[in-house]
Amino acid sequence: MGFYPTCSSHFKRVKIKLILILIMAAYIFARNEHYIGWKSYFVRPISKDHVRALVILGEKLDLDFLSPPHPEREALVLVPPKHQLEFITRLKYFTIKYWTHAENVKAALDHDDELLRNWTNVILRGGGTVMPYNSYLNxxxxxxxxxxxxxxxxxxxxxxxxxxxxxxxxxxxxxxxxxxxxxxxxxxxxxxxxxxxxxxxxxxxxxxxxxxxxxxxxxxxxxxxxxxxxxxxxxxxxxxxxxxxxRLWRKTRSTDTNPKSYRCPGVDGNRxxxxxxxxxxxxxxxxxxxxxxxxxxxxxxxxxxxxxxxxxxxxxxxxxxxxxxxxxxxxxxxxxxxxxxxxxxxxxxxxxxxxxxxxxxxxxxxxxxxxxxxxxxxxxxxxxxxxxxxxxxxxxxxxxxxxxxxxxxxxxxxxxxxxxxxxxxxxxxxxxxxxxxxxxxxxxxx
Missing domain, CATH: 3.40.630.10 (Zn peptidases)
Incomplete structure (x- = not known):
């Protein structure tokens, strides 16, 4: 199975090392137990007021938006078990349309892992090479x-x-x-x-x-x-x-910015x-x-x-x-x-x-x-x-x-x-x- 067209012994060693890393990386999957009991929902705001309500609600209920709310398309939001009832109640109050994406977030993440496993096998069986631009690699x-x-x-x-x-x-x-x-x-x-x-x-x-x-x-x-x-x-x-x-970790992993950082590590780098x-x-x-x-x-x-x-x-x-x-x-x-x-x-x-x-x-x-x-x-x-x-x-x-x-x-x-x-x-x-x-x-x- 080819990786790069090189001829020197140094590059051949690099080639072997890379292949091993890439194959191993394809079998390193996130542990999804954290998301037991979590649900995910699509929400469909139709106005600026709806978007603002969702942003405020997100901060109040510790919601995790995987895509930003936008009036022209659905957004995906993760909801922890303790806030699911209030989340639905507030959406109904604001008349924001919603529907369930995953009743079981852990199962959905396990499904993603299986897709990636299968995709890696498809590439390798077809004689291809797993690359950083055709797969998700570590x-x-x-x-x-x-x-x-x-x-x-x-x-x-x-x-x-x-x-x-x-x-x-x-x-x-x-x-x-x-x-x-x-x-x-x-x-x-x-x-x-x-x-x-x-x-x-x-x-x-x-x-x-x-x-x-x-x-x-x-x-x-x-x-x-x-x-x-x-x-x-x-x-x-x-x-x-x-x-x-x-799997759905977003922030850095620092623990030195707040006394609570050891319990809640990390900072949003884009803030x-x-x-x-x-x-x-x-x-x-x-x-x-x-x-x-x-x-x-x-x-x-x-x-x-x-x-x-x-x-x-x-x-x-x-x-x-x-x-x-x-x-x-x-x-x-x-x-x-x-x-x-x-x-x-x-x-x-x-x-x-x-x-x-x-x-x-x-x-x-x-x-x-x-x-x-x-x-x-x-x-x-x-x-x-x-x-x-x-x-x-x-x-x-x-x-x-x-x-x-x-x-x-x-x-x-x-x-x-x-x-x-x-x-x-x-x-x-x-x-x-x-x-x-x-x-x-x-x-x-x-």
Whole structure:
């Protein structure tokens, strides 16, 4: 079974090691016992008032929204046993439509595990290779892939270790450049994912982008004209925890931000940036899924992302943070209802992305929507990465909510058979968006 076309003994050893890691990773599944008794529901708000009611209810009842509530589509929410009766009662009071997604969340997660097991077997039986962009793999597998790419493409790829996580795991990203980042006039595109641990579809998209800039270059001009920074896993501790302990874990794993942190570890990394930190859409309660931390940049993982911004912000033209799910492309501002002065171009570029994605998408995938974060999803989020980047002057700053399940699908994660589809269409969207920004810049200069 082939992995990479290499010939040296070193790369053959890497090849064997990677295959072993990847196969083992396919059989490492989350422990789902925590979710015994939990239920999940689809909710369908039809107004801004409905969305606001759901956000307030979520904080009050410790609800966990796996997709943001939006008037044009259903959202998925996890409800712990002790709050299920009150949750239903309040939905009826607000006349918010709902229906059950999973009567037994643990069983639905077990179903996802079985899908992933079967998918791995399908790949291997077909003579293929399990890769970080065609399956859901653990941290070691993703890092091994990044290392191998950096060794095989030493003229264009550098792997950077930007420090270590709270639990001591390396924080790694790739710099990809045909000019070794030495041409100061070249713009930089920075894309990350995995800031929320459980959003497993996001890292494959970023590793696919790595693949398209190294092993399968079909857009050489974009590689020549831009330098790239790709960070597939911002939150390695949380990501590994979602594999080994608690599948739907979202936050980091720090225990030093609050006296209650040992009971409720972690911080929402996408509420921890030092712009509008502590604004609405965050929580001071360490047990909340949107806990902002005790101060901005309390998390070492988020400080690593900050340092990338601080080093290169004056050259960055685009930043994208990959999340799931919801089929949305959101742009600043997200901390309040104000509109960025770049909103017109932000909208034009994201519309180009959506058009390209639509042309390549599947009919059973929800259509993307784009817009200002608050005006699109009708609630705010202080301390978010895209706002922070945009405030530094990065003109095109986006949060992608990748496609996820819809009412007819089982489980919680996107069926692994669709991973490559999401990777492919998202890359085409990004290429279209970059192409649009180039045209807009030419128009501004003329």
């Amino acid at each position: 941290l070691d597998a993703i890092y091994a892939y990044m290392h191998d790419v950096s060794m095989r493409h030493q003229k264009t790829v550098t792997m950077v270790t930007a420090g270590h996580s709270f639990e001591g795991r390396p924080l790694r990203y790739l710099k990809i450049s045909t000019t070794n980042f030495q041409r100061r006039l070249k713009k930089i595109i920075f894309i990350d994912s995995g800031i929320h641990a459980r959003e497993w579809i996001a890292p494959p998209v970023v590793t696919w982008i790595i693949h398209k800039l190294t092993d399968d270059v079909t857009e050489p001009k974009i590689l020549d004209d831009f330098d790239w920074i790709l960070m597939p896993i911002v939150n390695p501790d949380g990501y590994e925890f979602s594999f080994s302990k608690k 921890n940036f030092d712009f509008a930190w502590g604004a609405t859409g965050t929580s001071s309660n360490p047990c909340s899924e949107i806990y902002r931390g005790n101060k901005a940049f309390s998390e070492v993982e988020i400080r690593a992302v900050r340092d990338i911004f601080q080093t290169y912000f004056n050259r960055m033209s685009m930043y994208i943070s990959m999340h799931s799910f919801g089929s949305m492309i959101l742009y600043p501002w997200g901390h309040n209802s104000s509109v960025s002065k770049y909103s017109f171009n932000l909208h034009l570029a994201s519309s180009a992305m959506i058009k390209a994605i639509k042309n390549a998408s599947l009919p059973n995938f929800p259509a993307y929507v784009n817009g200002n974060s608050v005006q699109t999803i009708f609630y705010t989020a202080g301390g978010a990465a895209d706002d922070y980047a945009h405030n530094l002057g990065i003109p095109y700053s986006y949060t992608f909510e990748l496609p996820g399940l819809s009412g007819g699908m089982e489980g919680f994660e996107l069926d692994p058979m669709y991973i490559e589809q999401v990777c492919t269409e998202t890359w085409l969207g990004i290429v279209a968006g970059i192409t649009k920004t180039i045209k807009l810049a030419e128009k501004d200069r003329s």
